[in-house]
Amino acid sequence: MLETAPDRSQAVSDLTLQIFQLNSQLLAWGDRFVAPDELTSARWQMLGAIALAGAPQTAPQIAARMGTTRQGAQKQIRLLLEDGLLAAHENAAHMRSPLYGLTPQGAAVYERVRARWQAQAAAWGAELSVRDWQAAARVLRHLSAEIAAQEQ
Amino acid sequence: MLETAPDRSQAVSDLTLQIFQLNSQLLAWGDRFVAPDELTSARWQMLGAIALAGAPQTAPQIAARMGTTRQGAQKQIRLLLEDGLLAAHENAAHMRSPLYGLTPQGAAVYERVRARWQAQAAAWGAELSVRDWQAAARVLRHLSAEIAAQEQ
């Protein structure tokens, strides 16, 4: 790569700026989207991680699934316990590390939001082909892998 | 949209998750990338906003250019002033709102990082065609516009 390729570096650079912008747009939009259900983007994602796991999980398991840290997950878990959306269950395999699962209320809230989100995502996607969306996701996955490879 | 389109909503949903993941990957990578120059991702972005403006800017102007808030920009400006990478100039048009411009040191640091970044972006982009990167950026811009339109 002695000769830099301005077009290519410019295109990659453009994409990264788009990613930063969309990230903040999506977070702000998500906070408004789930506000009627008394959630935030962060708690929505937390409920999703537990719901998709299919079974109660320990705090470190949830953190790993979300790609965040144990302490960050525990902050949100504590808040969701207070809200009654999560419940701690005895963990036979670990005395100090309970399993956190959705309460009936938590499952109901998540299902309600999930259905609304699916309709919204379909509406956003309506003007482009499924192929376009999948192609974009593939490019992003490629970039993600390049970065991960560089982290050694 | 009575009949939801699972494929399409799934594709959009996948893309949003990719965006969240890439955002955190890029921020973490950026912090490491500019650490040798005693910068962080946030301060790098701030220097870029001022450099691309081409002339010293007031704090609210910089904030608008970065798509963030006045207060957030001022936090970083204060730190960059302490580091000697920014300097405040008298603003003839406004007594209390100085113009912030890069110091020679700030310009040198930014140029050094910019050149390294361009090479890195080209390397990341090498395995896909410029057309692919541009197509992905177009899809992201489309999604960004959809969200913005919904914000009323």
Add this chain to the structure above:
DNA sequence: ACCAAATCGGCAACCGGTTGTCATTATGTC
């Protein structure tokens, strides 16, 4: 069974960013 190493929860501090408030300064309208 023992013991070193890894894991876990809890706490505190920090980072980057947002929101809200207040006093001060510009701006625009009459």
Add this chain to the structure above:
DNA sequence: GACATAATGACAACCGGTTGCCGATTTGGT
């Protein structure tokens, strides 16, 4: 020129997240 309104800087509080530390527990190797 006077005056309501907007813009600005400063400060504080908060949110979501990370890092670092500590003591307690669990795990794994011997």
